[in-house]
Amino acid sequence: MxxxxxxxxxxxxxxxxxxxxxxxxxxxxxxxMTSHASVNVMLALEDGFDxxxxxxxxxxxxxxSVSAIEAALTSLVGTPVE
Amino acid sequence: MTDDSIGAFRxxxxxxxxxxxxxxxxxxxxxxxxxxxxxxxxxxxxxxGAGDGAMAVHFPPLIPRWLLERTDYxxxxxxxxxxxxxxxxxxxxxxxxxxxxxxGHDWVxxxxxxxxxxxxxxxxxxxxxxxGGPLPTQGRRFEVxxxxxxxxxxxxxxxxxxxxxxxxVYVGDPDGAGAHSELWLKRGAEMFESMGLDVDVVVANxxxxxxxxxxxxxxxxDDALKLEFVSxxxxxxxxxxxxxxxxxxxxxxxxxxxxxxxxxVAHSACFAVGVDRTALALLKRHGLDPGRWPAxxxxxxxx
Ligand SMILES: [Zn+2]
Numbered sequence: 001m002x003x004x005x006x007x008x009x010x011x012x013x014x015x016x017x018x019x020x021x022x023x024x025x026x027x028x029x030x031x032x033m034t035s036h037a038s039v040n041v042m043l044a045l046e047d048g049f050d051x052x053x054x055x056x057x058x059x060x061x062x063x064x065s066v067s068a069i070e071a072a073l074t075s076l077v078g079t080p081v082e
Numbered sequence: 083m084t085d086d087s088i089g090a091f092r093x094x095x096x097x098x099x100x101x102x103x104x105x106x107x108x109x110x111x112x113x114x115x116x117x118x119x120x121x122x123x124x125x126x127x128x129x130x131g132a133g134d135g136a137m138a139v140h141f142p143p144l145i146p147r148w149l150l151e152r153t154d155y156x157x158x159x160x161x162x163x164x165x166x167x168x169x170x171x172x173x174x175x176x177x178x179x180x181x182x183x184x185x186g187h188d189w190v191x192x193x194x195x196x197x198x199x200x201x202x203x204x205x206x207x208x209x210x211x212x213x214g215g216p217l218p219t220q221g222r223r224f225e226v227x228x229x230x231x232x233x234x235x236x237x238x239x240x241x242x243x244x245x246x247x248x249x250x251v252y253v254g255d256p257d258g259a260g261a262h263s264e265l266w267l268k269r270g271a272e273m274f275e276s277m278g279l280d281v282d283v284v285v286a287n288x289x290x291x292x293x294x295x296x297x298x299x300x301x302x303x304d305d306a307l308k309l310e311f312v313s314x315x316x317x318x319x320x321x322x323x324x325x326x327x328x329x330x331x332x333x334x335x336x337x338x339x340x341x342x343x344x345x346x347v348a349h350s351a352c353f354a355v356g357v358d359r360t361a362l363a364l365l366k367r368h369g370l371d372p373g374r375w376p377a378x379x380x381x382x383x384x385x
Contacts, residue, residue: 014336016347034331034332034333034336035298035302035305035307035331035333036157036298036333038297039157039294039297039298042297043294052293053293055293058296058297059297059300059301060301
């Protein structure tokens with residue numbers, strides 16, 4: 001799951017730094033992700049994992065780091081079988 | 083507030099000869115009496131920002147299609163967007179067009195999208211002027227005004243399809259953008275109050291479209307990115323935005339590739355006056371006969 005999240009962030013986050021330079025707890029907004037870019041990330045996550053975020057989770061904090069996104073996804077689509 | 087009271091204000095505006103029903107909901111003609119209010123507001127806004135060294139620019143109410151795509155407006159407000167279509171066919175297509183019109187059918191299918199769309203905000207054409215190398219240390223400032231279009235047909239005269247916006251825009255570094263916002267929050271409030279208007283400043287809650295829009299709206303609220311000057315316009319019971327201060331952060335800097343003096347992604351901010359809404363707010367506040375408005379208000383608008 002982490003790898004897929006990182007790949008989506010790399011493609012849609014429009015971050016000025018490579019995702020490889022950011023650890024799982026790094027604040028993506030501080031790293032330069034804009035509100036509009038995080039909308040693209042949200043839509044790509046929904047597409048990639050085939051689910052919809054509930055309205056209550058459509059806020060910045062849900063997308064602020066790789067860990068935060070992973071926690072949100074786990075709560076919504078369940079723990080991936082690895 | 084009921085729709086009746088809003089519709090009543092629209093009827094009053096038309097009956098008093100200030101505006102003219104132009105044939106569809108939300109579209110109005112203006113008479114000289116109304117245009118004199120508009121000129122007064124535009125001149126007062128210009129005087130309020132004079133001395134900042136802003137470059138005054140005017141653009142048509144059309145922008146290139148590529149510019150609209152760059153602004154991300156389609157992501158936020160696809161439902162308000164207007165696009166221009168033109169005829170590029172031959173005699174055969176012309177005959178088809180006329181047959182459709184005669185038959186009372188939808189004839190737009192014969193048209194093709196033109197290279198331009200309707201401008202949703204006055205400031206959009208200035209950002210491409212800032213590309214092609216780092217900005218000067220003091221950033222760049224623009225005063226821009228003109229007709230804008232948003233497709234939200236309504237009986238509420240405050241929701242015109244076509245209206246004028248007057249803006250002061252800053253493009254430069256984050257500190258400069260912050261200072262511009264602070265300055266215009268203060269100046270804007272003073273300016274509206276000097277016209278006798280009762281304004282509150284509130285964090286905006288724009289009607290962003292769809293699920294992506296829910297997210298954008300939450301961000302806008304969380305970050306207080308847009309502050310609005312709200313005043314009674316069509317009804318004394320609810321307030322409508324007559325101006326705003328917009329902190330774009332690095333949004334336009336990124337999408338247009340604008341560099342600040344130190345080579346970083348530029349930040350921008352704008353102060354926008356909804357000129358027509360301000361005119362309506364004045365008519366609501368002081369009555370439908372500008373000749374009888376308080377002397378100090380008249381002196382501010384028409385010195
Ligand atoms: Zn603007």
